[in-house]
Amino acid sequence: MPKKAESKKNIIEFKNVSKTYEDGTKVLDDINLEIKEGEFVFIVGASGAGKTTLMKHIVREEVPSEGEIIVDGQELNKLKNWEFPELRKKVGFIYQDFKLLDSKTAFENVALSLYVAGKSEEEINTIVPNLLHLVGLADKKDRFPKALSGGEKQRLAIARALAHEPKILLADEATGNLDNASSWVVVDLIKKINDWGTTILFGTHNSDIVNTMKKRVVRIEKGQIIRDEKGAKYE
Amino acid sequence: MNNQILKRALQNLKRSGWRAYAVIFMMSVTFVILGILLTIMYTSQNLVNYFVQKPEVIGFFNDDVSEEQILNLKKEIETKDFVAEVTYRSKEEAMKSFLEANKEDENLVNSVTSNPFPAHLNVKAKSLDQLPMISEIFNNSDLIYRVESLEGVVDTLKMIVFGIQAVALTLLIIFTISTFIIIFLTVGITIYAHKNEIIIMKLVGATNWYVSAPYFIQSSIYAIISVMISSAILIPILYTQYGYLLSTLVGGLSISGISAQILAIGVAIELLFALLLAFFSSYFATRRYINQ
Numbered sequence: 001m002p003k004k005a006e007s008k009k010n011i012i013e014f015k016n017v018s019k020t021y022e023d024g025t026k027v028l029d030d031i032n033l034e035i036k037e038g039e040f041v042f043i044v045g046a047s048g049a050g051k052t053t054l055m056k057h058i059v060r061e062e063v064p065s066e067g068e069i070i071v072d073g074q075e076l077n078k079l080k081n082w083e084f085p086e087l088r089k090k091v092g093f094i095y096q097d098f099k100l101l102d103s104k105t106a107f108e109n110v111a112l113s114l115y116v117a118g119k120s121e122e123e124i125n126t127i128v129p130n131l132l133h134l135v136g137l138a139d140k141k142d143r144f145p146k147a148l149s150g151g152e153k154q155r156l157a158i159a160r161a162l163a164h165e166p167k168i169l170l171a172d173e174a175t176g177n178l179d180n181a182s183s184w185v186v187v188d189l190i191k192k193i194n195d196w197g198t199t200i201l202f203g204t205h206n207s208d209i210v211n212t213m214k215k216r217v218v219r220i221e222k223g224q225i226i227r228d229e230k231g232a233k234y235e
Numbered sequence: 236m237n238n239q240i241l242k243r244a245l246q247n248l249k250r251s252g253w254r255a256y257a258v259i260f261m262m263s264v265t266f267v268i269l270g271i272l273l274t275i276m277y278t279s280q281n282l283v284n285y286f287v288q289k290p291e292v293i294g295f296f297n298d299d300v301s302e303e304q305i306l307n308l309k310k311e312i313e314t315k316d317f318v319a320e321v322t323y324r325s326k327e328e329a330m331k332s333f334l335e336a337n338k339e340d341e342n343l344v345n346s347v348t349s350n351p352f353p354a355h356l357n358v359k360a361k362s363l364d365q366l367p368m369i370s371e372i373f374n375n376s377d378l379i380y381r382v383e384s385l386e387g388v389v390d391t392l393k394m395i396v397f398g399i400q401a402v403a404l405t406l407l408i409i410f411t412i413s414t415f416i417i418i419f420l421t422v423g424i425t426i427y428a429h430k431n432e433i434i435i436m437k438l439v440g441a442t443n444w445y446v447s448a449p450y451f452i453q454s455s456i457y458a459i460i461s462v463m464i465s466s467a468i469l470i471p472i473l474y475t476q477y478g479y480l481l482s483t484l485v486g487g488l489s490i491s492g493i494s495a496q497i498l499a500i501g502v503a504i505e506l507l508f509a510l511l512l513a514f515f516s517s518y519f520a521t522r523r524y525i526n527q
Binding site: 059061081082085086088089093099100101103112113115116117121160161163164 | 434
């Protein structure tokens with residue numbers, strides 16, 4: 001674990017978290033995990049290992065069957081329904097399938113996050129171009145997602161996730177649908193965001209990225225953490 | 236209100252297509268029925284009030300009874316506690332009153348050669364339940380050959396009014412439930428069509444209210460348009476034809492018509508009902524499809 005991170009407080013804590021679906025399938029099994037502010041953590045494992053489920057718990061898309069999750073000092077079990085939107089503004093989420101709205105332009109997709117936060121048109125017209133510039137899509141603001149490449153779509157999704165200036169960015173197989181070159185553009189962008197202080201949880205099974213970045217690696221198999229090590233190799 | 240919410244509500248309306256027409260049609264029919272029900276309730280209540288306020292018994296005298304005998308009976312009746320007023324009308328006055336009322340029907344007036352109208356006492360009771368006591372006085376008198384009373388008429392009238400209201404209310408309930416289901420499904424289908432958008436909005440931190448509000452606005456707009464349509468159908472009919480209908484059904488009774496103020500109250504009741512219906516059906520639809 002990096003030295004600068006050790007002095008920082010935990011921003012995510014999983015305490016004995018398990019998740020069992022109604023049909024008896026156990027997808028998380030006694031997970032204990034602490035992530036410090038500003039850390040960059042890879043969550044690795046094969047498909048179906050539990051990476052996505054673990055990340056969904058952080059934004060309360062999934063509710064644990066047992067255990068406790070604390071995000072930025074808030075115990076999620078104690079949150080009321082009306083408090084979830086505030087939690088989700090602290091946590092940006094990017095997905096393998098981008099989850100962009102095809103009927104909206106690049107500008108409108110990013111603006112959506114700001115509209116739901118109640119920002120004024122004036123603020124939106126200032127913030128969105130900056131975010132699009134940051135992800136290298138300033139000249140494609142009027143394009144619809146269908147007219148963007150896979151890498152551009154993912155960068156657009158990152159711009160949208162950053163609109164609330166989240167403390168945590170969850171990337172679930174964010175490079176899963178991208179070619180090698182585009183994947184590295186996205187990874188470099190996420191690394192840059194981490195350098196500015198945002199905590200990153202990067203779920204992937206791309207060993208090249210994990211091994212090159214030399215960050216903390218948490219390996220999950222069958223819902224259990226089987227390894228948690230800084231700079232570990234993933235094969 | 237957030238402009239985006241309004242914009243999304245109008246977009247939903249535009250994209251609802253035939254479903255919007257179906258909802259507006261059903262709601263309009265419901266509110267026409269509600270309007271008719273309110274009119275029936277208003278009229279029947281007026282009718283019942285009219286008879287309740289006129290508790291009277293008429294005793295018709297034999298032709299050989301002298302005026303002195305009639306006035307003696309009048310005096311006797313006036314002493315009773317339950318009697319509010321006694322009016323005497325002689326044969327001549329009865330004839331005069333008939334001729335006056337039918338002066339435009341020359342044939343009828345010319346056909347009356349001798350005076351067939353009996354002298355009579357018109358006795359008003361203080362309340363409806365005291366009518367039998369007055370009838371009893373007349374029935375026990377040899378001077379009277381016929382007694383006319385509203386006794387029983389009001390009860391019958393109340394039963395008829397109750398029956399009409401029950402039928403109208405049943406129809407209203409059926410149409411209200413149908414409208415509720417149609418709004419529920421229409422809003423549900425619109426929500427389903429925007430499923431991805433809703434999931435993404437919630438992921439980026441939208442509150443349930445931000446996501447649901449356009450659907451509440453959408454159904455409120457249906458409600459307002461429907462009330463406007465049903466009012467455009469009912470108000471001209473009621474305003475021009477109500478008096479005619481009333482005189483045809485209960486001609487001769489001075490029952491008040493429908494004023495602009497009463498119509499305005501009726502429209503306000505319909506609008507309130509429409510908005511409540513829109514609110515509850517959208518509430519259940521959004522709770523079912525969004526807030527779960």
